[in-house]
Amino acid sequence: MIELHHISKSFGEHEVLKDVGATFERGQVNFVIGRSGSGKSVMTKCTVGLIEPDQGHVSFDGRNFTALSRRDRKEIRQEIGMLFQGSALFDSMTVLENVSFPLKMFSNMSDPEISKRALECLDRVELADAGSRFPAECSGGMQKRVGIARAIAMNPKYLFCDEPNSGLDPQTAIVIDQLIMEITREYNMTTVVISHDMNSVMEASDTIHFVHEGRILWRGDRAGLLAGGVPELEEFVFASELMRRIRKAGEI
């Protein structure tokens, strides 16, 4: 379980996060949704310590991460896997080397053991035969899957995905969503997915936090999402004609 307590963050005059509180449950896919620029990425980066929050703290299963020194954070960092918005694969390395990288840096495995584990992870995302390619030679969907394989290589307890299906076609997007859902159950991880894609939310979410202008305005689940209640949330959810029709159909 990951808990955010009263997180605030400003860049100069610009207040991006305002007293954000959230709880992400173990074994579930926890969605953070909101419009572009609402502060979702900054919130995630504050959670994992890539950005220092001005106020508040984050705890990972009761361990206060924010209060830890750089040294002690390392331990928790190695329990975190992250899939970045642009995949962030190391482009000087092959796919297999990318997935092996965290193992090489932090495990005491021998080289054959590392390769074996990396291949297992690639196999899990159905890319076992793409190991020798370079990231530039992979499609967007493949890059995301390699990113997932790299994120799970160290058997993380926590998985963060920043817009995992941005830039993908709807079918590939669903494949990625389902993959995230499956591995969350398999490894019993605490997974946080950032998204502004309603398709994805309806497909894969267990819990949902709605961020608007740096505040959490609503929390709940899929059923509650369609019921509405908060005007900003309704505006976000029913922005598309498709969603408005779904609401209509439900009313009939």
Added chain:
Amino acid sequence: MKPYLRAMRWLFHIGRYMQLLSASFRRPEKGRVFRRLFIRELDAIGTQSIGIVALLSLFMGAVICLQTAHQIGGWIPVYTIGFTVRQTMILEFSPTLIPVILAGKVGSNIASQIGTMRVTEQIDALEIMGVNSAGYLILPKILAGLCIVPFLVILSMFMGIGAGAWVGVATGVSSLADFEYGMQVDFHVFDVIYALTKTVAFGFILTSVSAYHGYYAAGGALEVGRSSTRAVVWSVVIIMVANLILTQMLLN
């Protein structure tokens, strides 16, 4: 911009540069990985610069020889040609201009490589795994620069003096014996030590300043290009200032 604001900006950059350096010099995570990176940088900074260094030095030595021959005009002893070629190459051309040329070739490369990793979140990906990104990306480059730039400079000295001798004899402005005599007259080993001391400092400046500009690139591809230009300009300016200070210090 108001002068005091400009001064504040300078202080900000100097402080951040120092901070980045101290982060870079933390103990590397994995010795084995570090050695491999170091060797790769030796190749990237050293081996791949041999051609350009040799070419420029050959031409420079040849031109200094012809220039001097033209100027001494008949009543200054001919061995002055060999003497001048040696002194110019050893004291200024090789130790100062070769690092300036490397700042253009290697520095822009370092800045754009690290800058690309910054804007595509690859540096965040390293940090999230628990890797000290500054140490991983910058330290191998600085150490390789410290080790290999002096070698390139020594190579340049030999090439320049050799080319001077060859052109001198080939064009008939000096006999080989005169050139050799001039090359050895009033030779102080201290001059070489002085030159190499400067060179080590310049190797440090060109790698670390370029890495700094790449590491703090923000934005997109355009910004990476700008950071690489800034890296070259600042490396060259700082090398020139350091040259003045070191010359004054070492000659006293």
